[in-house]
């Protein structure tokens with residue numbers, strides 16, 4: 137029996153195990169939407185802006201390890217997806233973005249809502265397709281999911297002209313994939329593993345830098361065994377938080393620009409760095425020329441192009457982290473690093489990472505930490521971008537994989553709310569806290585309607601400082617306190633929430649924090665808390681941009697610290 | 702590390718948009734390419750691309766690995782260190798009058814180049830060889846006023862029976 141392109145698309149999605157798609161309808165996807173009711177297995181979440189569809193699909197993908205699917209019409213629908221696709225690309229989240237395109241005879245004619253979305257997205261996708269023949273559609277979907285979900289995951293876009301959606305052909309879902317140019321190295325080279333083990337066995341001051349690759353590879357047990365067996369302290373990238381229990385004695389917290397003093401000092405003084413599933417982003421390394429000056433470097437990653445890209449690597453091991461760590465665990469020796477660990481404890485003591493200054497003011501660090509305590513860490517935290525993101529990263533102790541979801545690489549304000557929706561839909565049994573910036577929240581605030589329409593029970597904590605806070609902090613510290621265009625006039629967020637049928641409360645004082653969090657948790661649905669925090673609170677420590685990680689500022693000691701170098 | 706010219710050859714799928722993906726990658730990662738030439742290969746459906754990249758060996762290895770990540774790129778090799786044959790073709794239109802014509806033809810002969818078009822005021826010369834040869838000929842012809850030049854950029858294969 138012949139099927140239309142739209143039916144073939146839906147059936148292919150079902151074959152790929154898709155359950156939820158996020159999108160907005162429009163002329164160039166009408167045939168697909170018209171077909172959706174035939175497939176009740178596909179839940180469609182109607183968002184209020186396509187950026188929300190992409191971030192939601194991204195959040196969903198990160199917590200489920202399945203490609204998130206978003207859909208948009210041609211032209212403006214497709215361009216609205218771009219930020220969300222770029223975010224998924226930077227953070228290696230699997231995504232399949234489907235866009236409608238004008239009918240084939242109109243392509244290249246600047247037709248109404250014609251935009252070359254495959255051209256636009258080339259630099260921000262793992263791959264993309266323009267389907268010009270309905271006979272290619274099933275194969276294309278199959279390839280797209282394969283590419284998005286395997287190796288180093290990433291977004292794949294499929295652009296489908298409207299007439300291809302309507303054209304008919306026989307539906308056969310292929311079971312083989314023929315991609316001669318797509319190779320994944322899954323097992324590390326035995327010789328490299330041997331060399332890495334030798335370095336690990338000989339190291340006196342080793343440090344692991346744990347990235348999101350560990351979480352993507354679902355290698356937590358192997359990783360924990362690895363770190364414990366050779367007694368290797370673990371520093372995390374922002375996205376690597378949760379790959380190792382944050383309350384473990386070997387855990388140093390996050391490194392980098394807003395990393396803990398302990399993590400940064402350990403990395404700068406290491407004689408061996410074992411970088412796992414991370415890519416030496418400049419926010420993590422600081423000045424690369426002065427980064428970990430005495431360290432030899434082992435880099436384990438599935439993407440060969442990451443090796444040597446930013447930091448010279450002595451021993452690269454290319455492969456899937458789970459398999460590489462399994463192999464390494466066989467050959468590394470059980471070690472103890474007594475002196476090194478006591479030095480680390482010294483730094484931990486000197487630069488306490490969870491310390492919150494004594495104050496009557498409503499401090500964001502305090503709020504985040506209270507959310508951590510109230511949930512006993514058993515929550516998924518989705519952050520915005522800026523100070524709120526860093527407070528969320530630093531004052532909640534992440535003990536489980538995927539417990540923090542953040543747009544780390546792209547840093548798109550407005551990620552928080554739609555991503556939290558996707559996370560909640562992906563993990564409905566989990567409590568999801570959206571830690572939002574008052575600025576970022578207003579970039580995707582319209583998704584409150586989606587939350588109500590689809591009954592998505594996320595808890596929203598706005599860190600309302602009345603500023604584009606992170607930029608204000610830079611103005612304060614690096615631009616002579618000239619606050620140019622960072623002060624925000626804000627609406628009443630509680631009233632806004634009410635207008636969307638979401639209950640909320642405003643919190644101005646410290647004593648109100650715990651009851652408010654409790655109230656949000658007890659409420660069965662979505663709930664918003666507008667925390668009116670200390671407006672000019674900063675996130676510390678901070679390594680000024682372009683400086684060595686050893687030169688971090690702390691609030692109490694505003695001069696540059698880091699005496700080792 | 703020092704910047705040198707590297708010759709990369711790649712087998713790429715012969716599909717619409719592939720060249721765009723490759724060009725986009727070079728631009729976005731600020732790779733410095735000197736030439737790029739593509740044409741069909743011995744495999745149906747696959748083209749062979751030769752590109753000359755300038756950089757130190759770490760940078761060029763980055764280029765190679767980033768190219769290999771493209772789904773439509775099947776294989777990329779840096780053959781700079783290998784024994785290879787490289788060729789380039791150039792068409793050069795040079796001003797020629799009755800008094801200079803024979804001198805130009807002599808130069809063309811020495812380079813085993815060909816005259817492929819004769820017009821009242823000009824000659825068009827076709828030359829193949831490595832870049833040095835093309836550059837030398839071009840240098841000599843400049844004395845006669847070169848009107849137009851079109852060069853293909855380097856194509857290359859490794860020598861010997863292996864592949």
Ligand SMILES: Cc1ncc(C[n+]2csc(CCOP(=O)(O)OP(=O)(O)O)c2C)c(N)n1
Pocket residue numbers: 520521522523524525547548549550572573574575576577599601603604605606607
């Ligand atoms: C879409 C977008 N525009 C601009 C920026 C630059 N930027 C980074 S952090 C920041 C301030 C964010 O303000 P807010 O959401 O209130 O968070 P806060 O830092 O105050 O916690 C800005 C403007 C960005 N990251 N993303």
Ligand SMILES: [Mg+2]
Pocket residue numbers: 573574575599600601602603604605606
């Ligand atoms: Mg703010």
